[in-house]
Amino acid sequence: xxxxxxxALRGIxxxxxxxxxxxxxxxxxxxxxxxxxxDQGAKGVQLFFVVSAFTLFxxxxxxxxxxxxxxxxxFVRRFFRIAPLYYIGIVYYLLQDGFAAxxxxxxxxxxxxxxxxxxxxxxxxxxxxxxLGVVPGGWSITVEMTFYLCIPWLIARIRSLNQAVGFxxxxxxxxxxxxxxxxxxxxxxxxxxxxxxxxxxFPNQLPVFGFGIIAYFLIxxxxxxxxxxxxxxLAVLVLSHLVWYPVIPEHVLFGLGFxxxxxxxxxxxxxxxxxxxxxxxxxxxxxxxLIHFAVIHWxxxxxxxxxxxxxxxxxxxxxxxxxxxxxxxxxxxxxWASLRLVEQPAQKIGRWLINGSQS
Numbered sequence: 001x002x003x004x005x006x007x008a009l010r011g012i013x014x015x016x017x018x019x020x021x022x023x024x025x026x027x028x029x030x031x032x033x034x035x036x037x038x039d040q041g042a043k044g045v046q047l048f049f050v051v052s053a054f055t056l057f058x059x060x061x062x063x064x065x066x067x068x069x070x071x072x073x074x075f076v077r078r079f080f081r082i083a084p085l086y087y088i089g090i091v092y093y094l095l096q097d098g099f100a101a102x103x104x105x106x107x108x109x110x111x112x113x114x115x116x117x118x119x120x121x122x123x124x125x126x127x128x129x130x131x132l133g134v135v136p137g138g139w140s141i142t143v144e145m146t147f148y149l150c151i152p153w154l155i156a157r158i159r160s161l162n163q164a165v166g167f168x169x170x171x172x173x174x175x176x177x178x179x180x181x182x183x184x185x186x187x188x189x190x191x192x193x194x195x196x197x198x199x200x201x202f203p204n205q206l207p208v209f210g211f212g213i214i215a216y217f218l219i220x221x222x223x224x225x226x227x228x229x230x231x232x233x234l235a236v237l238v239l240s241h242l243v244w245y246p247v248i249p250e251h252v253l254f255g256l257g258f259x260x261x262x263x264x265x266x267x268x269x270x271x272x273x274x275x276x277x278x279x280x281x282x283x284x285x286x287x288x289x290l291i292h293f294a295v296i297h298w299x300x301x302x303x304x305x306x307x308x309x310x311x312x313x314x315x316x317x318x319x320x321x322x323x324x325x326x327x328x329x330x331x332x333x334x335x336w337a338s339l340r341l342v343e344q345p346a347q348k349i350g351r352w353l354i355n356g357s358q359s
Contacts, residue, residue, distance in 0.1 A: 005265035008274040009051050009258075011281030014288045016044030017137075018331065022324045025296045026305030030320065031313045038320075043254040045140050046208045048285075050258045052144060053212025058220055060155050071152040073354045078148045080350030082122075082141065082286075085342050089135045089290045090119055096297060104132040106190050122146075128188055128197035136293035139200040146202045147209055158213060161223035165230045168210025169237070172252060175203045199251075208255035215259055219266045281328075284335035287343060292331040299326060 020041035023030070030038070064070045099111040106129055115130045124130040125142035132139050158164050179198050186194045198204060217223040241248045265273055281288065299305050304326065308319040 003266075004279060005262075005269050005274050006051055006055060007282030008269070008278040009047060009262065009265065009282065010285040011278035011283075012273065013044035013047035013051070014281050014285040014292075015278075015328070016041035016047070017289060018292050018327055019324060020044075021292065021296055022327045023320060025300055026323055027310040027316060027319060029310075030316050034313075034317055043251060046205075046251050046254050047258045048140065049144070049147075049205060049208045050212040050215065050255055050262065052147070053209040054215045054219075054262065055212075056148075056151055057155065057213055057216040060151060061216075061220075064155070069357070072357075074151065075148070076354055077347070077350050078145075080346045080353075081343070082145065084346035085287060085290060085338065086122075086135065086138075086141055087120070088342065089138075090116065092294065093135050096294065102133065104193070105129055106188075106193060125200075125202055128190075128193055131197055131200055135290070137289060140289075143200070143202050143205050147206075154213070160225065161214065161217035161221070162225055162227050162230065164210065164213045164217050165226050165234070168207055168214060169230060169233050171203075171210055172207040172237075172248070175207060176247065176249075178203050204249070205251070207252050211255040211259040212262075215262045215266075218263060281332065284332065284339050287335035287338035288331045291334050291338060292327055295327050295330045295334070299323070299330075 018041075019038055023035070023038035023041070028035075060070065060074055063073070067073055094111070094116075101107050101110050105111065105115075109129075111133055115124070115127075115133050118124040118127065118130045119134045119138060122142050122145035124134070124138060125146060131142070135141070154167070158167055182198055183195070188194050237248060261273075264270075296305075305323060306319055307322045307326065308315060310316040310319040
């Protein structure tokens with residue numbers, strides 16, 4: 001089932017991600033309001049997570065009716081959707097950035113073979129020194145792949161909106177408790193790196209995926225039954241956040257907002273959000289995610305990170321806008337080529353393996 005608004009939401013997500021990373025390159029002394037707006041583009045990753053959970057439940061449930069080995073086929077499809085391009089990214093970024101120490105390696109040890117191997121098997125999320133040491137943005141890939149591993153289990157146990165809401169609430173409470181424990185008893189000495197890791201790692205992002213599951217039951221299953229207990233729990237969490245202590249992390253609140261956006265676009269595909277540009281960017285979003293870091297790097301190398309003067313706040317914002325247009329334009333061309341030359345052929349191999357095993 002192809003849904004135009006899903007492609008568009010992926011496009012909006014990748015635009016946000018490109019916006020924040022473009023803002024961190026070149027001259028970046030912007031007015032505070034403008035800078036804060038750019039920085040929120042990072043929440044595009046959470047939009048990816050919401051959309052991912054929604055589409056995974058939809059596709060898995062649809063195929064479950066017609067396939068014998070649904071779980072096995074699911075993992076084959078997911079591997080050939082993610083792995084081939086990511087492996088190219090591993091090789092490319094090692095050639096571009098080398099093996100030297102960097103922030104995510106504690107500014108101490110160089111990239112090691114176990115670090116590279118962890119990226120190959122998508123397990124780099126288990127180690128704060130491996131989370132982002134090899135591929136820029138690779139943290140979201142390990143989080144996504146970890147969620148894939150949970151899908152058959154979640155599909156079997158979450159069968160209603162009520163259970164989806166319960167899962168989201170309990171995963172939020174679990175992540176809050178775990179983060180509190182790990183902040184009190186850190187496992188590494190680098191406090192900055194540890195704090196960043198606790199934001200990026202899978203348990204902290206799990207509640208965001210829950211909103212995508214909720215969207216599936218609201219939109220596809222049209223289930224509107226939520227128990228009084230869970231409604232009361234949501235009320236307590238929200239009210240506590242507003243009047244006592246900010247218990248709900250910002251990225252989870254964004255996840256809730258994205259849930260509302262998904263529901264709204266499922267009812268009316270407003271052209272402001274669902275249009276040719278956003279849908280095109282959505283189709284190439286995975287390639288664009290991995291490629292745009294390289295585009296920003298080479299714009300900096302060739303001194304195109306600051307194409308305009310930036311001596312006043314207005315010129316600084318115009319300079320950023322032109323830089324962003326360059327990043328989006330070049331990334332779009334390369335992303336389209338990557339889609340045709342890498343992603344689609346790899347997915348064909350996955351389908352061939354599935355069809356061969358079934359026949």
